[in-house]
Amino acid sequence: KQEVTQIPAALSVPEGENLVLNCSFTDSAIYNLQWFRQDPGKGLTSLLLIQSSQREQTSGRLNASLDKSSGRSTLYIAASQPGDSATYLCAVYNAGNMLTFGGGTRLMVKP
Amino acid sequence: SAVISQKPSRDICQRGTSLTIQCQVDSQVTMMFWYRQQPGQSLTLIATANQGSEATYESGFVIDKFPISRPNLTFSTLTVSNMSPEDSSIYLCSVGTDGNTIYFGEGSWLTVV
Numbered sequence: 001k002q003e004v005t006q007i008p009a010a011l012s013v014p015e016g017e018n019l020v021l022n023c024s025f026t027d028s029a030i031y032n033l034q035w036f037r038q039d040p041g042k043g044l045t046s047l048l049l050i051q052s053s054q055r056e057q058t059s060g061r062l063n064a065s066l067d068k069s070s071g072r073s074t075l076y077i078a079a080s081q082p083g084d085s086a087t088y089l090c091a092v093y094n095a096g097n098m099l100t101f102g103g104g105t106r107l108m109v110k111p
Numbered sequence: 112s113a114v115i116s117q118k119p120s121r122d123i124c125q126r127g128t129s130l131t132i133q134c135q136v137d138s139q140v141t142m143m144f145w146y147r148q149q150p151g152q153s154l155t156l157i158a159t160a161n162q163g164s165e166a167t168y169e170s171g172f173v174i175d176k177f178p179i180s181r182p183n184l185t186f187s188t189l190t191v192s193n194m195s196p197e198d199s200s201i202y203l204c205s206v207g208t209d210g211n212t213i214y215f216g217e218g219s220w221l222t223v224v
Binding site for chain 1: 117144152153154155156203205211212213214215216217218220
């Protein structure tokens with residue numbers, strides 16, 4: 001059974017810092033890995049999707065990497081802003097169209 | 112991409128009643144899923160909604176409690192039956208696209224009193 005872990009569970013940083021969120025998974029036989037953002041009281045917004053054959057994806061200030069063999073992914077946020085404050089969820093996509101989510105990292109960026 | 116609309120967005124329900132949540136997608140999609148997010152927790156898959164056949168439920172979820180319909184490729188409903196306070200959660204509809212990206216609706220926030 002796939003298990004996904006996100007570290008840290010919570011993070012508070014001053015504005016402008018570069019930061020890294022970590023995601024690890026136990027079963028490396030994944031199809032894709034996807035990073036989401038969830039704002040309080042809202043649904044999930046897809047940030048980046050990394051196919052199993054890819055090593056990284058970039059969108060603006062976000063860069064996500066994937067190392068299948070070690071069961072790890074990182075989400076790098078450059079020059080953090082208060083508007084980045086949210087919960088960030090990592091999810092892996094296994095056979096049978098099943099997404100398994102990590103517990104999330106609650107990010108607070110202070111002005 | 113896919114735009115997903117969920118109704119209701121929020122509701123307060125009496126114990127013992129049932130509520131049906133609707134999920135409408137702006138395009139035809141093959142895969143539709145229903146998730147639950149309990150307070151302070153991450154998301155848990157309830158079931159995969161299959162068009163034209165019975166939904167596929169995950170361990171711990173049963174059809175009598177969470178009946179699901181999927182009459183076509185753009186619409187699905189999830190009913191939470193005989194609600195108790197433990198059912199207070201966010202219920203999210205999601206869809207899978209050909210590019211394998213998963214999109215989520217805004218969620219339906221249910222509070223059972």
